[in-house]
Amino acid sequence: QYVPAGDVSLWNILRNNVGKDLSKVSMPVQLNEPLNTLQRLCEELEYSTLLDAASRCADPCERLVCVAAFAVSAYASTYYRAGSKPFNPVLGETYECVRPDKGFRFISEQVCHHPPISACHAESDNFIFWQGEHQGLGWKNKFWGKSLEIVPVGTVNVKLFGDHFEWNKVTSCIHNILSGQRWIEHYGEVLIRNVRDSSYHCKITFCKVGRGRAPHRGGQVIHRLFGKWHEGLYRGAPPAGQCLWKPSKEPRGGVGQCCPFLLGWAFFLEGPVFYRGLDNHPLQGQTSPPPTGRPSIGDWETAPLQGQTSPPHRGWLSIGDWETAPAGRDTSHRIRISLC
Template identity: 40%
Template sequence: MAQNQGGGGGFFSSLASSFSNFKNQVNGLLGYEGLEVINPEGGTEDAETEAQRGRWKQEDRDSYWKMMQKYVGADITSMVTLPVLIFEPMTMLQKMAELMEYSHLLELADECEDPYMRLVYTASWFISVYYALQRTWKPFNPILGETYEMVNHCGITFIAEQVSHHPPMSAAHAENEHFVYDITSKVKTKFLGNSLDVYPLGRTRLKLKKDGVILELVPPPTKVNNLIFGRTWVDSPGEMVLTNLTTGDKVVLYFQPCGWFGAGRYEVDGYVYNASEEPKILMTGKWNKSMSYQPCDLEGEPLPGTELKEVWRVAEAPANDKFQYTHFAHKVNSFDTAPKKLLASDSRLRPDRYALEKGDLSKAGSEKIWRRNKELRRGPERQKVRNSVRDGLK
């Protein structure tokens, strides 16, 4: 993807009629990058039309940009208060639970005797969540001690908690008769003006119970494009590596970066390797649609007499959903998946989240600000107490 250095160049010349004032502001920034002239849907709209699309009003965008200029190049994980109009009525803890939608793939992996097909199933399961991650609405940040629990889905018990306020960090555990899943979610961000790079720093591990194999995931980074100007969209260019720590086998999949006018967007390609790093199975597909596999030779070419077989396909989603939710996302957000004795700290009970779900942006915004200010006052003290308790349990 092409990027303009110093804030000048073709992007601003193509948008001069609409953003002349904005251009003068940006030209003064040193080392600015991140404004892509691109149509990620692969359409034929001109750059000016594409750049003006989005959910922000013009005056809101200009005002917010003036406020955000000072953060260019910084990690803004927990230092910026964002307007509620760009949020979805779900917290990050709930969004972590969306990975459970296609948990039947882990049942197949657990019962599979072929160690390489086991990796095909588990890698496809990890890829499946990217369809949900492409939503451009921002989830609410959990406060310290906030929790989320989900039951009544494939025998899974899922629980997540916000375990650190600054830096923000979440931990989650999921389990049923086939697997145990644990994740510590921590990210580092880099704000580039109209885009945001997100680097995962946490740890993700999966245990399949039948054979006791343990797998560890290293996901690719994520880039959120057109945060303020244009239609917001998400890309995850880079490598995803899933390693069987028990045997040394692994999957290496490459997420293609989105090129000009959407070229290569969503595409994922790679191989399952044995412990000697010899390719055994090729995998290919699109992370927003489906994944397929085919046995291959040592050169990575499909074996004669074999065919490409589909292993996962995204489920049909509701049409014209306001927040681009899947059917499963609505389940995650509902009390149908809540345990009978729901903790008072559960994300579903957040007043700001609930108000946004009901369409009351004014109340959602005021509740969000109140909760943030309260957390800023109490966060360090609460974190100190929690650390002392944990130290005492060691």
């Protein structure tokens, strides 16, 4: 059963922290969603089928297009979640997720507490995905009075079909943070490059409106992509074009009844049965990693039952009850992206 969080005076908390790193500022638990950062990293694999499709493409340009669509898809779940933040993991905490239906297994770990730095790794028969190879994946955030800016530090890496793709993440900004009409935008440029072959690259520009190009090494434009990071990605010229990716619709029944709008995790884990950790579901032909003995939230349970008033016991950590976002949502701040 959803219990309203009540009024939280953000102004009293933040007025003395303008321009500071908010990762070092204690926040009320009401501002958190019932997930932590390690789980949010796993959500970026919600549309891993795009990587599966890329691994089957013999054309290097087509592989790059599929990888570009995957890079954009990682931001889709943030559209309905501007009003909350994930919990910070404790140092050494791990999270494991195995998806036999999608053919991959995933593990993430908190490798530094101050500043908060995470690392993750996923593998399947078609691709290898990881973040935080050398310096780890971290975030720098600043509060500017009415907005909160989050600047990722680190790169995303994917290996498939003999290629090694690497790209950065863009800056995210939550606006109207002191009011009830919070909205999020992502801006900046993503450069996707093939570490093993510099013949092709892709530049993705996240902006409010505009378009760009995808030049060949010699300056020739191979593909033009356009769309919105929360609605879909298309190839061609607007308004018509070939659809490369569209986000999943919000669930309306079953598990989704607990959280019709808020949590991308509900979209990712469709169905009433979740899975256990890596040791229980090794992929075919591969061995399981040894137990770490560290605190982990990789043991799944069945979905929250309707009417449940308290979270199930998890032994080490509790990530709270499911939440419900407001049914009405202002759509005037939808952000268009141009991809080049």
